[in-house]
Amino acid sequence: MQTFDLIVVGTGSAGQTVAQKARQAGKTVAIIDKLPFGGTCSQRGCDPKKVLVGAAEVVARATQMTDKGITSVPTIDWPALMAFKKTFTDPVPDNTVRKFDDLGLQSFHGIATFTSPNSLRVGQDEVQAKHIVIAAGARPQPLGIPGEDLLIDSTGFLELPQLPSEIVMVGGGYIAFEFAHIAARAGANVTILHKGMRPLEGFDADVVNLLVKAMEAIGVHIVLEANVIAVEQKSDELSVCYEQSGKTETLATRLVVHAAGRVADVAELALDKAGVDVGEKGVKVNGYLQSVSNPAVYACGDVADKGLPLTPLASYEGRIVADNILNGNKQTFMNDPVPTTVFTVPPLASIGLTEEQASQQGRQVNVLFQETTDWYSSRRTNEFISGFKTLVDKDTNQVVGAHILGSGSDELINLFTLAIKHRISAKALGDMLLAYPTHGSDLSYMLSED
Incomplete structure (x- = not known):
């Protein structure tokens, strides 16, 4: 059993912030991740997505200006674009490990599982600490439908070697809208199936309606109140079954993308052994971002039940947690308005x-x-x-x-x-x-x- 002052689970913006500040204060710190080190935003989210959006913007701008001085519209070479994206994402894990080594952090790669309120097992290693920070991020929420394994998630979309000609996005939030714009500008036929009455529910309805018009104008088909109930493999196609207005409809496509929301990635942590309570939005924390049921544990970033799942907020929460661990609970989470952007075109x-x-x-x-x-x-x-x-x-x-x-x-x-x-x-x-x-x-x- 190895003992540290602090253990951090997760190497994204929140986890890195806590670990770095604690180490700079002279604490011994272990940091754990089951995925490539560096977190979602830099490898499987914000950053690579925005690289692809940049290409979509070029196509959109040229299309708008056709016959207004621009004579031809460029096309997206998907494999070349993905290769360019990899120049941003591929170096992240090694760079992160080097950063941890330089800071004197001890890193563990594997699935972390609580064995007691202040100890974890990672593979063959057992570690314990006075404080443990859960910053494990989020994962796609289970859909609970037949054929769910036939869908790819956002990570899979950002790794596609080729872009299929027909794509269905299940869900009507950020991921569906952003990926739909990228795919449509790259030449795919895209359909969004959203079970709600309107997409992007957290945004202003009138402005969202304008965005929907823009999407429909480039050929994106948005189907509302469509509850996907099954996905089936049929020869070289996928068949998506959904219910709408009491009827069952089917839609043939080449690819189905899970874009129906995310949940806290805590299923493998065995939080019951740590006495850590979890709600629908994630680990239940107080204003200090401390577990309401285990004072040795803090949670920050997408895994906690406070704030929006945004990278700047994750870093902000990480600073709060680090300060409270180092100096006693003094800093509280302030739910100030935070800007957010749907990177459509x-x-x-x-x-x-x-x-x-x-x-x-x-x-x-x-x-x-x-x-x-x-x-x-x-x-x-x-x-x-x-x-x-x-x-x-x-x-x-x-x-x-x-x-x-x-x-x-x-x-x-x-x-x-x-x-x-x-x-x-x-x-x-x-x-x-x-x-x-x-x-x-x-x-x-x-x-x-x-």
Whole structure:
């Protein structure tokens, strides 16, 4: 049995942050991962996805400008694009291990399983510590349908050597929408099957409707209230069975992608032996990100039941956990608004309250919703669908929500984040003199109907 001051399970943004800060403070630290070291974002999520999105953006921009000065549209060479993506992802595990070695972290590769409230087994090794941090991330949630093994997940999609001509995405969230845009721009016929009444439920409905129009315009077929019940292999095709309006429908395709949400990756941890409680959203933690049932255990990142599953939040939570372990519980998780982007083409960016949420909270807000395809920032690249919605508190003149669809929205949303975080009034934000012509210079028009 090896003893450490701290054991961290998971090597993504949250786990690395905790481990590094504890080691820099002189603590002995073990870090464990069953997957290649470096976490999801850098290898199987945000970073490689955005590389593929970059290619889709090139195709989209050229398509929009055809007959407007551009004479031909490029095509995506999928194998070459994947090879380029690998230049980002392939070095990550070795680089991460070298980083751990340089820091003096002891790393273990394998499945971690609790054997007691403060000890774990990894293969043939047993380790124990005063504090254990669970930062194991999330995994695709089980669908519980016949033929589930015929689906690939987001990791599989990002490793496809060739892109099939027909693809079905099961789910209507970030992953389905982002991958649908990449695949469609690369020439595939894509269908999204979503069991809900509308996709991207956490985003503003009016702005999402604009995005749906943009998707349908490039040939992505979105089927709502479609509950997938089975997937079958038929010769060289897959048959997807789903229920809609009381009827059973079938759809033939070449590939089915699981994009129906993720759950905390804790199934193999044997948390019952550690006395750690888990809920639907993950490990149950208090405001200090400490397990509510085992004070020796903390959890942060996607595996914990606080916050959104976003990389910046994972790092933020990791800093909180590290500080609380090193200095006693003093830092608490603050559920401040965090910007998030669906990297479709064009992207959809959001922060703060939706109009629906503001109404549910009884907030008195001024709501401004507008399509902006006739604005210069959209017309100069012939972007055929763009728009925004902003919400400003009537009493305080504070921005409480911003939702933007269009090129540049993924950067523009950061200005709204700054305003919300530092309580810059909508008037002061709109009065700022920003570089022109830029997407930022549109900001004043998003805050006033004048």
